[in-house]
Amino acid sequence: MKPAPFDYARARSVEHAVELLGREGARVLAGGQSLIATLNMRLSHPSLLVDINEIAGLDRIARRNGHIEIGALVRHAQAERAADIAQAAPLVARALPHIGHPAIRNRGTIGGSIAFADPAAELPACLLALAGEVEIAGPAGKRSVKADDFFHGLFETALGPSDVLTAIRLPVATRDTRVGFAELARRHGDYAMVGLAAAARANGKKLGDVRLAFFGVGATPVRARHAEEALAAGDLETGVKALDRNLDPPDDVQATGTVKKHLAGVLLCRVARQLSEPVA
Amino acid sequence: MSAHEITLTVNGEEVREAVDARTTLVDFLRDTLGLTGSHVGCEHGVCGTCSVRLDGVVVRGCLTLAVQCDGHKVETIEGASDSGALADLQETFRTRNALQCGYCTPAMLLTAAELLARGDVPSRAAIREYLSGNYCRCTGYHAIVDAVEAVARARAGATS
Numbered sequence: 208m209k210p211a212p213f214d215y216a217r218a219r220s221v222e223h224a225v226e227l228l229g230r231e232g233a234r235v236l237a238g239g240q241s242l243i244a245t246l247n248m249r250l251s252h253p254s255l256l257v258d259i260n261e262i263a264g265l266d267r268i269a270r271r272n273g274h275i276e277i278g279a280l281v282r283h284a285q286a287e288r289a290a291d292i293a294q295a296a297p298l299v300a301r302a303l304p305h306i307g308h309p310a311i312r313n314r315g316t317i318g319g320s321i322a323f324a325d326p327a328a329e330l331p332a333c334l335l336a337l338a339g340e341v342e343i344a345g346p347a348g349k350r351s352v353k354a355d356d357f358f359h360g361l362f363e364t365a366l367g368p369s370d371v372l373t374a375i376r377l378p379v380a381t382r383d384t385r386v387g388f389a390e391l392a393r394r395h396g397d398y399a400m401v402g403l404a405a406a407a408r409a410n411g412k413k414l415g416d417v418r419l420a421f422f423g424v425g426a427t428p429v430r431a432r433h434a435e436e437a438l439a440a441g442d443l444e445t446g447v448k449a450l451d452r453n454l455d456p457p458d459d460v461q462a463t464g465t466v467k468k469h470l471a472g473v474l475l476c477r478v479a480r481q482l483s484e485p486v487a
Numbered sequence: 488m489s490a491h492e493i494t495l496t497v498n499g500e501e502v503r504e505a506v507d508a509r510t511t512l513v514d515f516l517r518d519t520l521g522l523t524g525s526h527v528g529c530e531h532g533v534c535g536t537c538s539v540r541l542d543g544v545v546v547r548g549c550l551t552l553a554v555q556c557d558g559h560k561v562e563t564i565e566g567a568s569d570s571g572a573l574a575d576l577q578e579t580f581r582t583r584n585a586l587q588c589g590y591c592t593p594a595m596l597l598t599a600a601e602l603l604a605r606g607d608v609p610s611r612a613a614i615r616e617y618l619s620g621n622y623c624r625c626t627g628y629h630a631i632v633d634a635v636e637a638v639a640r641a642r643a644g645a646t647s
Contacts (some may be wrong), residue, residue: 208530215491215508216552243550244531247511256508258555282545308620310598311532313544314551356539395619 210246213306214255218262221344221371227257228369229346231483235259237280237319243334259338265318265373274376276342278325279318284309292473293319295379297486298337298386298406302329305388308396312402322372326366327398327423330359333429335420336386336404338373339377345370358427361406380486389474390423399423400461403474406439408481414439414482419475426468434475443479447472493557498537498566499524506553513548516563524564524593528622535621539563545601547573548577573600576638585634587625594621599635608639 215236218224227233232254236242245251260263265280268291275295277286283306286292286299293300306312306320306329318329321341334341337355342351352365359365366372380386380402390402402422407414417435420428431453437446458469490505494640504519511530516522516539524636530536530549530623531601537548540562555598567573573596579585586592595618615628625632 209511209514211508212507212509214553217557237554239552239555240547242530242554243511246509247530247549256552260555260632307532308535309601310535310538310545310547310620311550314541314546374505395616 208247208249210243211249211252211484213246213253215258216255216463217258217260218245221259221373222266223284224257224259224371225344226264226345227255228371230255231414233257233277233368235322238282240307241319241323241325249294259371266291271344271380273379276374276376277317278374279316279322279372281317283307283315283317283320287312292434296337296377297380297384298388298404299330299333301386301388302333302404305329305390305392305396305399305402311396314425317375318372321375322366324358324362324427325398326361326426326428327402328346329388329399329402329404329422332402332404332420332422332428334375334377335430336406336418337377338406338418339375341365341372342374342376343370344373349373351376355430361426364484366368368386382485384486385482385484386486387478389477389481391470391474394448398461401467401470403471403473404428405478405479405482409485415439417482419478421454421471421474423461424454424471429454431471438479438482443476445477447475450475491557493554494516495519495556498562498569499505508552508554510553510596511518511537511549512539512541512551512553512556512561513547515553516548516561519553522565526590527594528590531620533620534591535594535598536591538597538621539604540567545597559616560610565596567597567600576600576630576634578638579634579638579641580631583630583634583637585626585630591621595623595631599631603635603639603642606642608632608643611636614639 234253236258265278267278342422385407387405390399407417417438419431433449434446454466526536526537532550539548
């Protein structure tokens with residue numbers, strides 16, 4: 208199908224984008240790999256698209272004060288090639304190849320994936336597992352929101368209608384950092400039936416600060432807190448059992464909730480193995 | 488919903504046209520410029536038949552708006568083919584019977600060319616993964632993977 212008519216404006220700066228977004232029915236256009244598909248299918252009908260692709264400086268990757276900041280317009284393919292991300296954000300590096308296909312990753316952006324907040328998408332779960340932060344510019348100025356407070360509901364986030372996500376910030380991996388990533392999809396590049404992004408800190412032979420962010424199991428990426436505690440106590444079996452309490456995946460076109468719950472346990476075992484080894 | 492004046496480079500030539508904001512890049516190329524080598528399949532980014540190069544990288548022509556290409560460089564299968572850069576790949580697709588209806592072929596060529604541009608000989612699994620965003624309904628992919636692998640080997644042999 209073809210999109211319904213809309214207006215289009217190129218933002219010259221973040222401030223200009225925020226100003227343009229003040230119009231009723233305006234939406235940000237970044238990589239467009241989800242948005243334009245929904246326009247073509249007439250699932251969304253904005254009155255104005257505010258194209259942020261030409262704003263200079265939003266495509267940078269920089270290390271600052273123990274964090275790595277990834278600009279909103281960094282393309283997935285650019286992030287895949289970035290040595291800084293491989294080193295400082297190994298969880299993101301592991302997740303990136305699972306996103307769509309090469310042509311999608313050439314155009315899709317890190318900021319777009321987070322802002323769109325598809326509950327079955329990889330990067331929102333990574334942000335949550337890493338306890339990252341989201342940098343936002345809005346009518347009242349700049350602010351940052353912690354990942355735990357960012358995802359509100361199905362495709363709903365802390366972003367207001369006139370807000371622009373400008374970057375995400377992740378803690379730089381250290382020697383003690385452990386990460387794990389696994390997902391099950393029917394075909395490579397499809398949205399996951401179930402996925403898991405995880406981070407922890409090695410403390411001798413034990414794990415601390417375990418954060419398990421499941422995706423494809425609810426309206427947002429979901430932390431499995433009892434399973435986190437069990438893994439920190441070195442008890443994987445209890446962790447898998449705890450998923451029964453922590454996750455309540457609804458049935459969808461991919462699988463029933465019961466199947467998803469079972470698969471979540473399978474993934475937890477795989478990821479626990481990854482967490483037991485240093486990041487290569 | 489006014490028309491937008493855009494100026495872009497298509498296959499090395501400057502093009503100036505007025506487009507509606509909602510016109511996708513692939514529709515612009517086909518309907519306005521008559522470049523029908525880029526095909527329209529699913530129109531939501533799944534099948535890959537609309538693949539074109541934007542500023543040197545392969546993108547979905549159905550998930551890019553023509554108006555976004557103002558000031559940018561687009562290359563289609565027509566340009567890539569005329570340049571001769573795909574000649575060995577095209578010839579090997581023919582000899583390996585890596586197409587039947589040909590609907591997916593222009594996009595398969597552009598995507599395979601991007602993989603081959605890395606310069607190594609990718610594994611068959613890596614070829615399949617790279618082409619996973621391009622759907623083919625007739626040849627079952629096997630001959631396509633054969634062709635891409637054969638070109639990678641031939642190019643590696645030719646340079647070593």
